[in-house]
Amino acid sequence: MLLDVQKMTMGAQESQQGSFLADLTGQEFPIGFALKAPASAAYEAVFDGHEVLLRLTVVCETVIQCDLCLTEVQREMRFQPEYRLSARDWNCEDPELPFTKDGKLDLTRLCYDEILLGIPSRLLCKPDCEGLCPVCGKPVSAGCNCRQNVGDDRLSILKQLLS
Ligand SMILES: [Zn+2]
Numbered sequence: 001m002l003l004d005v006q007k008m009t010m011g012a013q014e015s016q017q018g019s020f021l022a023d024l025t026g027q028e029f030p031i032g033f034a035l036k037a038p039a040s041a042a043y044e045a046v047f048d049g050h051e052v053l054l055r056l057t058v059v060c061e062t063v064i065q066c067d068l069c070l071t072e073v074q075r076e077m078r079f080q081p082e083y084r085l086s087a088r089d090w091n092c093e094d095p096e097l098p099f100t101k102d103g104k105l106d107l108t109r110l111c112y113d114e115i116l117l118g119i120p121s122r123l124l125c126k127p128d129c130e131g132l133c134p135v136c137g138k139p140v141s142a143g144c145n146c147r148q149n150v151g152d153d154r155l156s157i158l159k160q161l162l163s
């Protein structure tokens with residue numbers, strides 16, 4: 001999906017808006033993070049006479065694997081970045097944004113970049129994940145009874161010591 005920003009800055013078009021599906025399911029993401037389906041994206045670009053103000057909305061269904069308990073959970077992620085664009089954004093050696101040389105912005109690529117930036121450095125199924133049980137190796141949240149038993153063992157040893 002290419003947005004012709006140069007055309008807008010030349011006054012040919014005051015505003016552009018639309019929506020599209022960004023299929024990034026085949027792209028590389030960090031380990032433990034995957035996209036289930038193409039992301040839904042919407043954009044609105046307005047030229048104010050100097051710059052193009054672009055508002056992008058990206059919504060994607062992701063599957064993340066928890067760093068602590070290794071459980072896979074589904075999560076919806078939503079990003080709403082804004083950009084102010086002008087000719088200097090593509091008339092340069094190494095554009096920061098995915099521009100073509102003739103001022104077209106690759107919105108699909110921009111969605112990918114935003115998702116990558118938005119992935120937390122630590123993936124957790126929930127903020128207070130208790131991780132894996134050191135005894136049986138299953139997620140504690142799955143409800144193993146080991147902790148109970150460990151407690152009982154300690155208690156019985158204590159009882160033995162005391163008796
Ligand atoms: Zn977890």
Ligand SMILES: [Zn+2]
Pocket residue numbers: 133134135136137138144145146147
């Ligand atoms: Zn256990």
